Amino acid sequence: MQYRCPQCQSPKIMPVAQAGQATPRPVVPKSLVLLVPALFILLLLVIISIAMWIFGDGAGSTLQTATVIVFIITLIAGFMFYKDLPDFKISMQAFMQTQKKWKCRECNHEWEI
Numbered sequence: 001m002q003y004r005c006p007q008c009q010s011p012k013i014m015p016v017a018q019a020g021q022a023t024p025r026p027v028v029p030k031s032l033v034l035l036v037p038a039l040f041i042l043l044l045l046v047i048i049s050i051a052m053w054i055f056g057d058g059a060g061s062t063l064q065t066a067t068v069i070v071f072i073i074t075l076i077a078g079f080m081f082y083k084d085l086p087d088f089k090i091s092m093q094a095f096m097q098t099q100k101k102w103k104c105r106e107c108n109h110e111w112e113i
């Protein structure tokens with residue numbers, strides 16, 4: 001099974017929710033739920049730190065501590081997600097296979113498997 005649009009061969013396809021049927025969702029690992037916001041917060045803290053280095057007398061010690069803590073959380077979450085990845089892949093594949101109706105985001109073509 002190929003996950004491409006049969007009309008324009010675009011990989012930008014999405015499943016269409018079927019009426020009267022609960023859409024099964026892939027099991028998202030908790031590590032990913034933790035990793036994504038942790039990455040965002042880390043990025044934000046790093047940007048603030050850099051801005052403070054450029055425009056002020058350097059990042060405050062509270063900010064530096066917070067950055068280090070968030071960095072460690074991100075590392076742990078990243079490692080946990082790395083371990084969860086095989087299960088997540090299987091879950092995603094199972095999810096893709098249960099989807100019968102698909103829609104292409106490029107050309108709006110809809111088809112059923």
Ligand SMILES: [Zn+2]
Binds near residue numbers: 005006009105109
């Ligand atoms: Zn298409």
